[in-house]
Structures are given as structure tokens and as C-alpha cells.
Amino acid sequence: MRLDSAGFTLTLPDWIGDELAGVPDRLPDPVDRMRLVHRLADRNWREGDGGPFAALVAETATGRIVSVGVNVVLASGISSGHAEVMALGTAQKAVGGWDLGGVGLPDHELVVNWRPCVQCYGATMWSGVRTMIVAGSGPEIETITTFDEGPMRDDWSAQFESRGIHVVDGVLRDEALAVFTAYRAAVDSAAALVYNARAASSAPNNSGDPE
Amino acid sequence: MRLDSAGFTLTLPDWIGDELAGVPDRLPDPVDRMRLVHRLADRNWREGDGGPFAALVAETATGRIVSVGVNVVLASGISSGHAEVMALGTAQKAVGGWDLGGVGLPDHELVVNWRPCVQCYGATMWSGVRTMIVAGSGPEIETITTFDEGPMRDDWSAQFESRGIHVVDGVLRDEALAVFTAYRAAVDSAAALVYNARAASSAPNNSGDPE
Numbered sequence: 001m002r003l004d005s006a007g008f009t010l011t012l013p014d015w016i017g018d019e020l021a022g023v024p025d026r027l028p029d030p031v032d033r034m035r036l037v038h039r040l041a042d043r044n045w046r047e048g049d050g051g052p053f054a055a056l057v058a059e060t061a062t063g064r065i066v067s068v069g070v071n072v073v074l075a076s077g078i079s080s081g082h083a084e085v086m087a088l089g090t091a092q093k094a095v096g097g098w099d100l101g102g103v104g105l106p107d108h109e110l111v112v113n114w115r116p117c118v119q120c121y122g123a124t125m126w127s128g129v130r131t132m133i134v135a136g137s138g139p140e141i142e143t144i145t146t147f148d149e150g151p152m153r154d155d156w157s158a159q160f161e162s163r164g165i166h167v168v169d170g171v172l173r174d175e176a177l178a179v180f181t182a183y184r185a186a187v188d189s190a191a192a193l194v195y196n197a198r199a200a201s202s203a204p205n206n207s208g209d210p211e
Numbered sequence: 212m213r214l215d216s217a218g219f220t221l222t223l224p225d226w227i228g229d230e231l232a233g234v235p236d237r238l239p240d241p242v243d244r245m246r247l248v249h250r251l252a253d254r255n256w257r258e259g260d261g262g263p264f265a266a267l268v269a270e271t272a273t274g275r276i277v278s279v280g281v282n283v284v285l286a287s288g289i290s291s292g293h294a295e296v297m298a299l300g301t302a303q304k305a306v307g308g309w310d311l312g313g314v315g316l317p318d319h320e321l322v323v324n325w326r327p328c329v330q331c332y333g334a335t336m337w338s339g340v341r342t343m344i345v346a347g348s349g350p351e352i353e354t355i356t357t358f359d360e361g362p363m364r365d366d367w368s369a370q371f372e373s374r375g376i377h378v379v380d381g382v383l384r385d386e387a388l389a390v391f392t393a394y395r396a397a398v399d400s401a402a403a404l405v406y407n408a409r410a411a412s413s414a415p416n417n418s419g420d421p422e
Contacts, residue, residue, distance in 0.1 A: 001235060003223070003227070003305075004305035005301040006228075007297075007301060008221060008300040009218060010221075011218030012214070012218055016214070016217070025212045077309045079303060079309040079338045080291065080296050080300060080334050081309075085291050089290075092289050092290060093288070097288050098290040117337075118332060119334045121333070122332070125329065126291070126328075128290070150332075150333050150336055151370040153364050155362070159361075
């Protein structure tokens with residue numbers, strides 16, 4: 001046999017460059033880093049690339065932005081192309097290796113506009129980041145957006161901490177919910193592409209699709 | 212600011228083509244599909260591309276092989292480049308969209324040489340496959356290989372089933388353990404690159420790195 005495909009490429013949308021043009025290389029305040037994430041998340045669903053989710057990797061000590069990510073599932077046709085996977089993968093390209101916690105590197109953090117889905121929970125765990133900053137972690141994301149985030153353990157945060165990954169929760173939480181609410185309103189009015197297999201597909205046993 | 216990297220590419224190793232050259236397009240018996248996965252997993256660590264893990268996506272009804280994947284974390288420098296992510300992503304490229312369970316497509320299955328780590332558990336859940344076939348699911352994988360598979364819920368299998376993904380466990384289980392044992396023996400004798408951040412890195416709070 002011969003393979004139809006021997007690989008795939010995940011690329012950030014072109015508009016990211018415009019959105020970052022006026023942003024300084026360093027955002028020393030974590031709140032400013034989250035504000036940028038919210039801006040990218042809000043534009044992402046409006047552009048039609050994927051769900052209302054964004055992330056970035058920064059050097060914790062300096063606030064230097066190493067990478068950003070948005071959900072590109074629709075744009076790429078690859079279901080693993082979530083915001084966290086994009087931010088972590090492009091950060092690893094930038095530093096030249098798979099371990100963002102490797103010897104000689106500054107401490108890295110992942111900033112995301114909500115607690116990750118179960119896939120990206122694992123992706124974060126294996127990336128080498130030392131800190132994860134989220135805007136929130138409650139069920140609101142599923143209630144508002146209808147995305148399935150998958151079966152997480154109740155001790156998800158302690159499991160991170162036990163692996164040396166510090167969790168910061170609640171940075172610009174209301175602003176995150178505002179993005180999700182705007183997305184949902186657009187979905188309900190059919191102005192946004194419904195990116196949620198469980199709701200949109202006629203296939204009865206297809207799963208929902210998360211950030 | 213400007214990004215250092217605007218994307219990344221995950222590519223299967225060149226030797227995959229040789230390994231598949233004599234394999235028929237269809238393997239109607241699931242045991243034969245798993246046998247191929249074990250063969251790829253065993254060669255993968257020997258080639259130095261990543262851990263001893265492989266996967267494939269097949270059409271369940273016919274056994275047609277749609278894609279294969281191996282762990283390419285070392286080869287790619289991208290920590291999400293696990294076998295399941297590779298097999299699912301290249302299958303999605305082959306069918307032309309992110310939902311392998313989409314309307315009009317035949318039912319797809321993912322075949323893996325052990326229960327996935329927490330990242331790939333989620334990646335499988337959002338991929339649209341209807342069946343997951345694993346060689347085994349117990350703690351042996353962590354005991355033998357020392358890879359951390361991450362915090363999974365005890366009801367991981369029921370969570371799949373509740374989303375319409377059928378789980379088949381125990382296909383060529385002993386053969387899976389033989390691959391892991393050979394890998395571990397090579398690691399212990401320093402013949403294989405130790406791909407496990409927890410064990411290999413001097414950074415005290417770096418996580419382990421799974422399949």
C-alpha cells in the first residue's frame with residue numbers, strides 16, 4: 001500500500017500578523033497577556049477559522065511573547081488544531097525543540113482563555129511549560145458555547161501541580177465569558193458557522209468538538 | 212511584535228514507505244491491523260524518531276488502511292506529535308476534512324498499541340472515529356517504559372462509549388508488551404535515546420513525556 005498523506009501542516013491565519021503588529025514584544029503584566037488572548041479568540045471565530053479560543057506562550061520572567069495560537073480546526077481540516085496545540089507547537093519551533101522546560105531555557109507559561117479540553121490538557125502537560133494561566137475553569141464554557149470539553153478529572157489542577165506546572169485561574173474571567181457569549185449569539189442567529197459536530201452533524205454517534 | 216514561527220509541519224519518517232510497501236491496501240482482520248501497528252512501533256524507537264508507539268486509521272467495514280502514525284516527537288521537535296495525532300491528522304488530510312465521522316464517510320477506527328495518553332485520548336474523542344482498538348490498557352506501559360501517560364479518569368472507556376466511540380481492548384496484548392520490553396532494555400543499556408523528560412532532564416519540575 002501507499003499512503004494518501006505522509007504528514008500535515010498547521011498554520012496560523014494571515015490576520016494574526018495584523019493583530020500583532022502593534023503589540024510590544026514583551027507584555028510584563030499577565031493581565032495584558034490574557035487581554036491579547038481574548039482579542040485573538042474573539043477575532044478567530046469571526047474570521048471563521050475555528051472556535052472562540054486562543055492561547056499564547058510567554059517567558060514568565062520577562063513577559064516576552066514567544067508564540068500565539070488560535071483554533072484552526074475549520075481552516076486546517078485537522079481536528080487536533082486547537083489554540084493550545086498551535087501556541088505550544090510554534091513555541092517549540094521558535095526555541096528549537098520539543099521541551100519548553102529544557103535545560104538552559106527560561107521558564108515558559110501557557111496563557112489560555114479557559115481551562116483546556118482534555119486533549120490540550122495533555123498537550124500542555126507534555127510541552128515543558130511551567131505555568132498555565134487560564135481566564136476561568138468552570139462549566140460556563142460548555143453551557144455557553146455548547147462545546148464538549150471532554151472527561152476531565154476533578155483533580156486536574158492538582159495533577160498539573162504535582163508535575164511542576166503551576167496553575168493560575170481567574171485572569172480576566174468576565175472578559176472570557178463575553179467572548180463566548182458573543183460567539184453563541186452569532187451561532188444562534190446563524191451568523192457564525194456552527195463548529196460543533198454534536199450539534200451540527202446528522203451522524204448520531206459523533207462527538208462534540210472542543211476548543 | 213512579529214512571530215518567530217507561524218506554523219509547524221508534522222511528517223512521517225521516510226522508512227514508513229518501505230515498511231508499507233508489501234502491505235495490502237486492506238487488512239480485513241483487526242488482528243492483522245494491530246500486527247502492523249506493533250511492527251511500526253518497534254521500528255520507530257529503533258530509528259530514533261520517538262517513543263515505541265504507532266497507530267493507524269482504517270475503515271472498519273473493509274479494513275482499508277487510510278493512514279498510519281508513529282511518535283515523531285524527537286524527529287519533529289513538536290511534543291504533540293504522538294502516533295495517534297499523526298494517524299488521525301493524516302487520515303483527515305486523506306478524507307479532506309476534520310471529521311472522520313462526517314456525513315457520507317464510512318465508519319473509521321483508530322488502532323493503537325496501548326491505551327492513549329491523556330492528550331491522545333482527547334485527540335481521538337474529537338476526531339470522528341467510531342471505534343478505538345487497543346492492544347491493552349493497564350499500567351504495564353508506564354511500569355515498563357517509564358513514560359507518564361497522564362491523569363486519566365477511571366471511566367475513560369465508558370466516556371468514549373457515551374460519545375459513540377466503541378472500545379475494543381486486548382488485541383495482541385503480549386506482542387505490545389514485547390515491544391515495550393525491548394525498548395526498555397535498550398534504554399537501560401543506553402542503546403536507545405532516552406525520550407522521557409522526567410528521567411532525562413535535570414530540570415526538577417519538568418513533566419514526563421508520553422506516547
